[in-house]
Amino acid sequence: MPATPHTSWMDTSRSAWRNTTHDWANTVDHDHLERIRQAPAAFAPGGLLHLILEVIAYAADEAESDNGGHCRIVLHPDGSVSVADNGRGTDTRRDEHGLVVKKPVMATRDLRFFDNPDTPSLPDTHPRQGMSVVAALSTWLVHTNRRRNGSWTQRYEHGVPTTDLRPVADDRTTGTTVHFLPDEFLRTAGGAAADDLARLATAWPHLSIEIDDRRGV
Numbered sequence: 001m002p003a004t005p006h007t008s009w010m011d012t013s014r015s016a017w018r019n020t021t022h023d024w025a026n027t028v029d030h031d032h033l034e035r036i037r038q039a040p041a042a043f044a045p046g047g048l049l050h051l052i053l054e055v056i057a058y059a060a061d062e063a064e065s066d067n068g069g070h071c072r073i074v075l076h077p078d079g080s081v082s083v084a085d086n087g088r089g090t091d092t093r094r095d096e097h098g099l100v101v102k103k104p105v106m107a108t109r110d111l112r113f114f115d116n117p118d119t120p121s122l123p124d125t126h127p128r129q130g131m132s133v134v135a136a137l138s139t140w141l142v143h144t145n146r147r148r149n150g151s152w153t154q155r156y157e158h159g160v161p162t163t164d165l166r167p168v169a170d171d172r173t174t175g176t177t178v179h180f181l182p183d184e185f186l187r188t189a190g191g192a193a194a195d196d197l198a199r200l201a202t203a204w205p206h207l208s209i210e211i212d213d214r215r216g217v
Contacts (some may be wrong), residue, residue, distance in 0.1 A: 003006070014095045015123040021103070021110055028107040029132075033116075033159040036136035040186065043133045045126045048182050049192040051134045053122040053200065055083040055178050058105075058131060060204035062087030068206055075213045079187045082179040085207075089147035089174045092165075100165050102152065106143060107159050123200035129176065134180055135159035141180035146173055 004007040017024040021026040036043045044050050062085060063069030074082045087202060091103040110130030113119040119127045135141050142151040194213040201209040 012096055013099055014093075017093070019111060021112055022108050023185055024101070024103065024109050024113065027104055028160060030107065030160070032040065032109050032132065033107065033136040036133055037158060040183070041135055044137055044186060046124055047186045047192075049196060049200075050122065050124055050126055051137065051180070051182055051186065052081055052083065052136050052192055052197065053124055054131060055081075055180075056201065056207070056209070057087035057122060057128055057205070058176070059083065059087060060207045063204065063207040068208075070208050070210070072210045072212065075192065075194065075211070075215050077215055079180060079183065079184075079215075080181040081192070082177060084175060084177040086173065086175040089151075089176055090143070090145045092145060092147055092150060092152065100152065102143075102145060102149070102154070102165060105131045106156050107161065108140065109133060116123055123203035131178075132159060134178070134182075137186060138180040138182050139184075141178065144168065144177040144179075146171070146175050148174060 013014050015025040052073065056073070058087050059069060059071040063071075066087065069085060069087055070084060071085045076082065090105055095101050109115070109132055113128045113130050114132070117131070122128050135156050137158075139157065141156045142153060143156070145151065146168075151168045151170055153163055154165050155163045194211045196211070197211055201207070
């Protein structure tokens with residue numbers, strides 16, 4: 001059974017929680033997701049490679065704040081990609097009703113980057129927009145989240161959750177795994193060469209990256 005989250009977040013409405021990267025009060029922003037889906041070339045320039053970099057950027061954030069981290073990328077034969085890191089995991093709390101709430105990183109905009117003219121560029125020189133871009137442009141995405149206060153997994157289709165948070169067994173690790181299948185036109189429009197990924201990843205010196213390309217297996 002997952003451990004009880006920190007009591008400082010118990011018995012308080014999620015609307016009162018402090019927003020840092022995402023709006024805790026908004027579980028799914030359908031208009032935001034639809035806007036991304038209507039303009040894939042604008043939000044995923046370069047195709048699949050850019051989407052992978054959007055995911056890695058969060059692992060790099062964790063690694064920088066923790067003085068180092070590791071990320072493993074698997075390029076699967078079916079065209080899907082999984083990115084797993086050993087960070088703290090996505091923030092997960094309980095609201096005043098005892099409901100487990102995960103920070104809505106997949107289905108709402110990242111307040112720091114999306115529509116921000118000063119957003120930093122990813123290593124491919126294109127602006128960082130956030131994880132919701134990856135979710136919105138993926139046929140499916142599975143987010144598995146391991147934290148010290150519990151471990152959960154959830155599935156999305158084009159950014160919309162199709163399952164509730166489902167507890168997974170504690171394996172005494174922390175971190176996040178994002179496994180996603182980009183829409184077909186993104187998989188064919190722009191590939192993701194392992195060499196390109198390895199080269200671009202050097203922009204994040206605090207993060208060590210392992211790439212497992214299984215597409216030719």
